Amino acid sequence: MAQINPSILSADFARLADEAKAVDGADWLHVDVMDNHFVPNLTLGVPVVDALAKATDTPLDCHLMIEEPDRWAPQYVEAGAGSVTFHAEAAAAPVRLAREIRAKGARASMALKPATPVEPYEDLLPELDMLLVMTVEPGFGGQAFLDIMLPKIRRTRQLIEKHGLQLWLQVDGGVSASTIERCAEAGADVFVAGSAVYGAENPAAAVEALRAQAEEAAHRANGS
Numbered sequence: 001m002a003q004i005n006p007s008i009l010s011a012d013f014a015r016l017a018d019e020a021k022a023v024d025g026a027d028w029l030h031v032d033v034m035d036n037h038f039v040p041n042l043t044l045g046v047p048v049v050d051a052l053a054k055a056t057d058t059p060l061d062c063h064l065m066i067e068e069p070d071r072w073a074p075q076y077v078e079a080g081a082g083s084v085t086f087h088a089e090a091a092a093a094p095v096r097l098a099r100e101i102r103a104k105g106a107r108a109s110m111a112l113k114p115a116t117p118v119e120p121y122e123d124l125l126p127e128l129d130m131l132l133v134m135t136v137e138p139g140f141g142g143q144a145f146l147d148i149m150l151p152k153i154r155r156t157r158q159l160i161e162k163h164g165l166q167l168w169l170q171v172d173g174g175v176s177a178s179t180i181e182r183c184a185e186a187g188a189d190v191f192v193a194g195s196a197v198y199g200a201e202n203p204a205a206a207v208e209a210l211r212a213q214a215e216e217a218a219h220r221a222n223g224s
């Protein structure tokens, strides 16, 4: 089942609770945390996640684009995030961090920037609930989807199957009506969409349309 996670990076930050309600049928709400060090942009932190978790029933999928995730990620679990993603490039001890996130009761997820290969992390995959393959350079919404990431999505799906894992495979960046089918065919099953959802006239309808497209593409690819 394809999951659609609207990114609030493209929402109106002055009306976050309402913007969360506008996508009630979404599986998760994707929250981009940027620290102006790991990426050249600054968004929000623990207090906003804490407030948002109290304001919506949709679980929060926190994507931490920050340095020192080993130090900060546990605080996002305590603030109410249901899933916490740290970047492989920033984590000092990814296995220990994933275990800590899980022990605190959230799903543990790791993200890879476009130039970071998945293969060195093969043995670590069983420690994770989700792997995020970035399909843009992290830092900003509204960027063009990087087609050159499709082979990495395919290779990651093969590794998941090789090890018989339940791990979700998320894509983030430039996911829209014109790119989501290629992602689903390549093996992604969790789709972050910022501008494609919040830029639409009816965000809830955009979520449903993207989900239907992803489901159909996945069925086509699996020959079912």
Ligand SMILES: O=C(CO)[C@H](O)[C@H](O)COP(=O)(O)O
Residues within 6 Å of the ligand: 007, 009, 010, 030, 032, 063, 065, 136, 137, 138, 139, 140, 141, 142, 143, 172, 173, 174, 175, 192, 193, 194, 195, 196
């Ligand atoms: O992590 C991100 C950027 O670093 C965002 O989640 C992503 O860019 C979503 O926005 P869009 O769908 O508009 O590309």
Ligand SMILES: [Fe+2]
Residues within 6 Å of the ligand: 007, 030, 031, 032, 063, 172, 192
């Ligand atoms: Fe993100």
